Amino acid sequence: MKNYSTLIPDVESNVLLRERTHTKTGGRVQYVFYPHNLEELKTVVSTLKSDDVYFEIFGEMTNIAVSEDNLDFVVINMMRYDENLDPEWDGKRFLTVSASMKMKKLAVWAYNSSIKGLAWMEGIPGTVGAGIFMNAGFLVGQDMETYLVSAEYLDLDDLEVKNVQNQDLNFRYRYSKFHDMNAIVLKGTFLLYPLKRDWKHVLRKYKLKLQMNKYHARRANNQPLGLPSAGTVFVPPTPWHVGGMMRELNMVGYQIGGAQISPKSPGFIVNVGGMTGEDYFKLVEYMQTKVHDNYNLTIVPEVRLISRMGDPRRKH
Template sequence: MSTIESLKKDGITVKFDENLKSYSYTQTGGTVEMMFFPHNLIQLEKIIVYLRNCKKRFIILGEMTNVAIASGFLDFVIINMSEYNIFNPEWDGKRMLRVSASTKMKELAVWCINHDIRGLGWMEGIPGTVGAGVYMNAGFLLGQDMQTYLIDVTFLDLNDMKVHKFKNQDLKFRYRYSKLQDLDVIILECRFLLNSIPNNWKKFYRRTRYRNIMASYHKRRENNQPLSLPSAGTTFVPPYPWHVGGMLRELHLVGYQIGGAAISTVSPGFIVGVDNMTGEDYFAMVEFIQQQVKRSFDVELEPEVRLIKNNYELTYK
C-alpha cells in the first residue's frame, strides 16, 4: 500500500493542514488534513488508490472560484487539479484546439488572441480553469459559453478508473450545467472548435478589433461586478424570466448583511464578503435570499455556487 512518503517520492505535491480561506475566491473555508496536487494521470490514480485504501473522503477542486466553504476542521481531503498536466494549448492550424483542464480561462483567452485564434475572447473575464468551466458550462452571454465551442472532453471515471471521452452532445448542456455534475469524474482535457484570424491584408485590423472586444468585456465587468470584494460570482441560477438582482432591489435588500456576507450594492446577484465573511455567513445569506424570494414572488432559487460543508453530498467516496 502506498504511503504519503511514497507519494511524495513519486513527485506528488502534498500539503498538510491547509486553510482553504487562502485558496477560495470567497475567502471562506476551514482546514483540511491534506491537499494533493497531481501533475499527471499516473499520480492522480495513485492518490485516489491511496485515499480509498485509507477510507478518506475527498473532493475535486481547482482554482476554487465558485465555492463557499464551511469553517473549522473539514471531514474531507482535497485533490487540487490546478497543477495537473500543464502544457501549452495545442492548435492544429485549422480548427481544433487541445487544452489541459488545468489551463486558466483568462490565460487561454490571451493565448488564443496572441496566436491569431478567435472564439474564446469571452473567457478573458472569467476566473477559474477550463475543466471547471466545462463542468459548469461557464460563459458570459448567449453564444459565449462552453456549450458553443467545445468539441469533446476527456475525463477519468472514478467508478471504473478508466479514461473516457464525451462529445459535446453527450454533456446535455444547459445554463451552468453539464452531465458531468451528475457523475463521479475528473476532467482531464478538452478540445474546442475555433477559427484562425485570416492571414490576409485585413489581419492586423481584425486582430486589433478582437483585442478591443476583449478589453470591452473586461471593462464591462469592472463597471458591473463587485470585483474588489471576495465573492464567487453570480450566486443563483437565473430563474427566467425573473432577475434575481431586480427582485432583491424590489424587496429593498440591496446591501443587506448577515455576519460578514452582504448582498452586493454593485450587482445584487452577488453575495460579497465585507467583514471577514465565513462560509456559514454565505450559507445563511443564500438561505435568507431563497426564503424572501419564495415568500414574495413564489420563485425557488437554485444556487449556482457550490456550497461545501462537512458531509458534503457531492463528495466522492
C-alpha cells in the same frame, strides 16, 4: 487518517482553505494533493478510495463557499495538472487544452496565436476543467456549450480515461452532465477559427483585442470585483432576475456576519470582512426564503456550498 504527505511529490498538509478560496471562506483540510500527471492522479484517487477517504475535486476555487469547521475531507486540486503544458492547435479548427489552464490565460494565448472564438473567456476566473464542469460563459453563445467539441475525463469508478462529446453533456445554464458523474475533467477540445492571414490580419486582430477589452470592461463595470465573492450566486430564474428582485424587496446591502448582498450587483454575495462559510450559507437561505415568500419561486444556487462533510451534491 493515515499519513499521505509523501503519496505524490506535490502535497500540502494542514491547509486553511480560506487562504485559497475566492470567497475567503473555509476551515482546515488535512491534505491538498496536486497531481501533475495522470499516473499521480490515479495514485491519489485509488489510494483514497481504497482507504475510504472522502475527497473533493477543486481547481482555482472561484465558485465555492466552504464551512469554517475542521473539514472531514481532503482535496485533489487540479491547478498543477500537466503544468506548463501548451495548448495543442491543429492549425485549422481544433484546439485541445489541459483542464488546469486558466480560462483568462487561454483567452490571451488564443489572441496571441491569432485564434478566434475564446475572447469571452478573458473575463472569467477559474480553470478550463471547472469551466467545462459548470458550463462557464459570459453571454448567450459565448460559453462552453457553444465552443466545446469534446472532453477527456478520468472515470473515478474504474480509473479509465474516457471521452464525451458535447451533445452528450446535456449542457444548460451553469450545468453539465459532469455534475452527475463520478469523474475528473482532464482536457477539453474546442472548435475555433484562425484569423485569416492576409493584408487585413492586423485589423482583424485589433478587432479581436477590442472585443476582449469590451468583455473586461463590462465585467468590471457590473460586478463587485473589489471584494471576495464566488460570482453570481443563483441560477437565473428566467424571466426573473435575482438582482432585480433583491432591489424590489429592499434587500440590497443586507448583511449576515461578513456576508453582504452586493450593492453594486445584488446577484452577488460579497465578503465585506470576516465572512465565514456559515454566513454565506445563511444569507443564501435567507434570499431563497424571501424570494419564495414574495414571488413563489425557488431559486437554486450555482455556487457550490461545501459543508464540513463536503458537497452534498457530489459522490465519489
